[in-house]
Amino acid sequence: FPNHVDVQATPMVVNFNATSGGTPSIVVPFTYTIPSGYAEGEGVIRVLRGSDCSLEANLGGGQSGYAGYIVSSAPVAVADLDGDKVAEVVARGADGRWVAFTRKSGAWGVLWTSTDAISAACSGSGSGSRCGAGWSGPSIHDLDDDATPEVIVEGVVLNGATGATLSSLPAGYTSYGQGLNPVLANLDTDPNIELTNGALVWEWNAGAWVQETYYAGPAAGFVAVADFGPYGASLPATNPELALVSNGTLRVLAMDGSVVLGPVGVPGGGGGAPTISDYDGDGLPEVGVAGEAFLTVYDIDCTPSPRTGGTCSAGNACDDSAGTPGPCPAGILWSRRTQDNSSNVTGSSVFDFEADGVAEVVYADECFVRVYEGTSGEVRFSQYRSSCTWYENPVVADTDGDFRADLVAPSNLACSDGVNGIACGMLDGGVDAQFAGLRCQGNADCASGVCDSGLCRCTATAECCSAATDADCLEEGYACAAPPAGTAGTGNTCRAAHPHGVSGIRVYQDAHDSWVRSRTIWSQHAYAVTHIEEDGTVPPRSTWQDNWLNPDLNNFRQNVPGVANGLATPDLTAGASTFNCSSAGAELKAPICNRGAEPIGAGISVGFYADGNLACAGMTSKALNPGECETVACTWAEAPTGSEVDVTVIADDKSDRNECREANNQGTIPGVRCEPPA
Incomplete structure (x- = not known):
């Protein structure tokens, strides 16, 4: 069909x-x-x-x-x-x-x-x-x-x-x-x-x-x-x-x-x-x-x-x-x-x-x-x-x-x-007249790097999405335009555009994982x-x-958190890590754990970095309940054969998951070095 x-x-x-x-x-x-x-x-x-x-x-x-x-x-x-x-x-x-x-x-x-x-x-x-x-x-x-x-x-x-x-x-x-x-x-x-x-x-x-x-x-x-x-x-x-x-x-x-x-x-x-x-x-x-x-x-x-x-x-x-x-x-x-x-x-x-x-x-x-x-x-x-x-x-x-x-x-x-x-019939220069623009709490929340009075500021539509082109950002539904009259702050904002019609199902999630x-x-x-x-x-x-x-409900056509406390958050850590050498390179492994009070879904990115550069990457394959761990592995094909290098493991290295503590995501694999095959 x-x-x-x-x-x-x-x-x-x-x-x-x-x-x-x-x-x-x-x-x-x-x-x-x-x-x-x-x-x-x-x-x-x-x-x-x-x-x-x-x-x-x-x-x-x-x-x-x-x-x-x-x-x-x-x-x-x-x-x-x-x-x-x-x-x-x-x-x-x-x-x-x-x-x-x-x-x-x-x-x-x-x-x-x-x-x-x-x-x-x-x-x-x-x-x-x-x-x-x-x-x-x-x-x-x-x-x-x-x-x-x-x-x-x-x-x-x-x-x-x-x-x-x-x-x-x-x-x-x-x-x-x-x-x-x-x-x-x-x-x-x-x-x-x-x-x-x-x-x-x-x-x-x-x-x-x-x-x-x-x-x-x-x-x-x-x-x-x-x-x-x-x-x-x-x-x-x-x-x-x-x-x-x-x-x-x-x-x-x-x-x-x-x-x-x-x-x-x-x-x-x-x-x-x-x-x-x-x-x-x-x-x-x-x-x-x-x-x-x-x-x-x-x-x-x-x-x-x-x-x-x-x-x-x-x-x-x-x-x-x-x-x-x-x-x-x-x-x-x-x-x-x-x-x-x-x-x-x-x-x-x-x-x-x-x-x-x-x-x-x-x-x-x-x-x-x-x-x-x-x-x-x-x-x-x-x-x-x-x-x-x-x-x-x-x-x-x-x-x-x-x-x-x-x-x-x-x-x-x-x-x-x-x-x-x-x-x-309610467009304001091609954008939603009811929407002042993408919200932010700080500069890091905005593709443009500029947050003013709670709204992302822009000088071009390309600054309204990570794809960084006017066409892509417009397709994602945003255009750089003057905010509604009376909006606090200075500069244009990333407002909701309507480039064409839509069919089917679209699913949205919060870009900062704060819902x-x-x-x-x-x-x-x-x-x-x-x-x-x-x-x-x-x-x-x-x-x-x-x-x-139920005092926490008394509602109709409203959904709720699956547990009583929707504010509970996970906390990712990278534990003591190891490596083995193989013909393919260094096999790096690290236990990724959830030390928080809330489960976290699968697909967490895990990066293995040497001297600040990505050596290889993996991701978790399952949801992690509080206290649960999963070992994530990847192969560093160009591992050093001479001097040893310490590899830093970073759980959620793309920073796309919200946690209660962001400063404890790193672990270390010390002394990585693999002899070349005979």
């Missing part, structure tokens, strides 16, 4: 080899580019190696035992359905049936195809290929507490082991937009799990949906769940609330249906799936929503009825239609200008990249994927992309197993000329940490922790 390069849906991340310490994978449907159009019903799932995006498998389209196509606009879900500790992939087939793919003994095949056509079959082909309510995907949870998960499609429940239909849509269920990604949680104090579409709530009881009478909402819409405070008459203080986006407004509703916040309009209209996190570091959650023209964070504390202990730091952080910041209306912490004229219902995700208790927002509009400061909406990272937009959002997970967070962004060339992507670690999983569109284990297993209902009761 060489032409299947467009991605319309949210990518998933999972390690199919978790028990053996393998590399995680990225799983997402692909479709082909159609200039000025798009296709939804002729997709193929690609399983990509998370470390380099190389193809591991194609699922669907006649591959891996499935003859039909996959709906490319519908996100998949990944979880262990059959109890073998290896995740399956659940997707919507173009014929309306759902399919679960499984990997056994290294080979992919079909675990099951749903007994019934749960969804509408796609119609048309090429630019006319469309799928009714075709933008939503499944959620996977264990509703029966029997250690066998169920697959939920809107409100239809499938047996996760067989694909048989256990229950149809609950009475009174209505969908919204192009379909709803199911949101389930224990919304009351009984042990059963509930499903909500924002309008009603249903409990899973004895294999069927039963409507709860305690809640009636205003309308169906996109939902997220968290505990915003002790709201709702006669409800337990620990009951969660719902964030509901519907018909261009945001509401926060208690579980008795009473209004906590709103309705507050989505600036510019539209509005996709909400995220929930502590954006401003006050210990209480806020709500993020992406609309047609703005990314907005709503805060109950920015109303006349703030919460106890809550703060509102809103200042001039709400942009107008021209992107000029000004005062925010009641209920809004900040709102930043974006561009989503296509669907205007995209999603976003959240991650605390610095583990400082203040979350950052990750959002991709039609032209750029950005990371926003949670407190103010200031853009901290920007890279070009393109999309005609569906429900998709970028996600954060550790895709390569190096114990550091990575940002995964989907792109497509749909609705465009097939080269340049959607026309970008903290993350889980190696993002399993479904309606993602919350506690519904899935890192190995892809699904907790039974009785052990499924309420996310909002």
